[in-house]
Structures are given as C-alpha cells and as structure tokens.
Amino acid sequence: MNLLHVDAATVEMPEPQPKPTSVSGQLESSLGVWADAVTDTGVWECGPGEFTADRSSATEVCHIISGSGTVVGEDGTSAHLGPGTLLVLPKGWRGTWFVKEAIRKTYVMVGA
Template sequence: MTAELPEPQAKPTSVTNQFESTLNVWSGGTTHAGVWECGPGEFTADRSADTEVCHILTGSGTVVGEDGTSADIGPGSLLVLPRGWRGTWRITETVRKTYVIVGSP
C-alpha cells in the first residue's frame, strides 16, 4: 500500500525510543481506520477499551500478550487484539500496517 505518512513522532509507550507515524483515513463514531508505521524496538500496548484488527503490510516482529501467548508477524499477517488485550510488540524490521480500531459504544 502506498500512503504518504506524516513525519514520525516519538512513541509514548516505547521502551527503546522508537518513532511511529499514523495516518487516520476514516472515523465514524467509536471506530476508526488508518495506516501506521513503527521502527524496530519494543513497546507496550493496551487494548482495554477497544478491539484492533490489523493487517501487516511490511516488516516483522513478535507480539506477546501478558498471558505469554505470542505471534510472529510479517507481511500478510492478520492480527486481532480483542478488547482487554495487553502486551508487548517487539519489532525487528520496521512494520507498516493497516488497522481498524473498534471502541466501546
């Protein structure tokens, strides 16, 4: 997917000083969709209030839930982080993904 992303910004939940860029392409109520990119490193994620469905376009890494369940991700991976999920992303090669986030009504 070709998308011109904004200038990368420091990722607030990064434990390794990563930068990320997000382009929101659609919003409606508590749902929004877009394109996101983040460089190598590690960050925490919290989906306590919403569900995220993402499709990995480029890059690689591993996503690890607090319960220890892990998934290796790469181009073509479809990842669902259900409401209540919390864990860590470990990116080994810059990841670009499309996402849909569905919030609580």
C-alpha cells in the same frame, strides 16, 4: 457518502513522532483514513524496538503490510508478524510488541 481509500503500501506517511509507550525510543507515524464515534481506521508505521500496548477499551484488527516482529500478550501467548499477517487484539488485551524490521500495517479500532 464518498468512497475512501489509500494504497497502504505506498501512501506517504506524516513525519514520525516519538512513540509514547516505547521502551526503546521508537518513532511512529499514523495516517487516519476514516473514523466515527466507535471506529477508527488508518495506516500506521513504527520503527524497530519494543513498546507496550493496552487494548482495554477497544478491539484492534490489523493487517501487516511490511516489516516483521512479534507480539506477546501478558498471558505469554505470542504471534510472529510479517507481510500478510492478520492480527486481532481483542478488547482487554495487553502486551508487548517487539518490532524487528519497521512495520507498516492497516488498522481498524472498534469501540475506541
């Protein structure tokens, strides 16, 4: 098997598409890097605004490359996001993302 890698900060992303769970009409772009039966990895980017997220079926581990915002879980727990933030949304997490400045992140979905 070959080594797979991208420079997450500079990789050219696909054309942005409407984000299905956006409350404010955001666009998002996702570039898959590798996947198998239970894991999906890649780079994701989303413009400013608000969207809901549901991690009922998988855990998401993401590293914020650029941008800023806040995530707020249904339980009220929140986390500020900025470059360098490592965020884990455990299986079963549901909440809302508030993107202040366009966010680019790497992600690993486990159990998807």
